[in-house]
Amino acid sequence: MEGGRNASWWMVDIGPDHQLMCNYYTLRQDGSRAFIRRWNFQGSLDGKNWTNLRVHENDQTICKPGQFASWPITGSNALLPFRFFRVLMTGPTTDDTNPWNCCICFLELYGYFR
Template sequence: MCNYYTFRHDGSTNFPRSWAFQGSMDGETWTNLRVHENDNTICRAGQFGSWPVLGPSSLLPFRFFRIILTGRTTGDSNNWNLCICFIELYGYFH
């Protein structure tokens, strides 16, 4: 059960602004654990960002996790590239 997550941005200027952190038990049906819209937390290359998973989804176990972009990133190219170095998941094994 994931109740917090962190990711680190890579060295590019493509900063994510809108994305969803999702969980799944089968890899086909996904549940939004946290949705970000116009989130300005990541604003420097290599920066870390951490967010809690709130609500009833934080009490459910999931086997798979992913981050998907729901809007364009910043930067000169204004594209759909999710540029992160790593992700850390915090919570409980069930």
């Protein structure tokens, strides 16, 4: 649950000595057909308070098992440094049997360390 709603997430902590200003990111779908369609890519300094870096609504980009896809972070949020990054699902996947499984197997972050 996130804010009283169903949610699944996948988080990365780059460590207490690092902060990244992320301007691009890449996800890879695992081998399943449970494709994410609605999610927020977020950053945080403390792992508790999150800032949306990119919001995806009905994003059809990922449509094959094992597929890679990349998106830019635009606007002023691309200049904010964060320690934690996460993919927060805000809607179910395309898999009816387990729609809240976050089926990604790879996250790559691009940007500048502060």
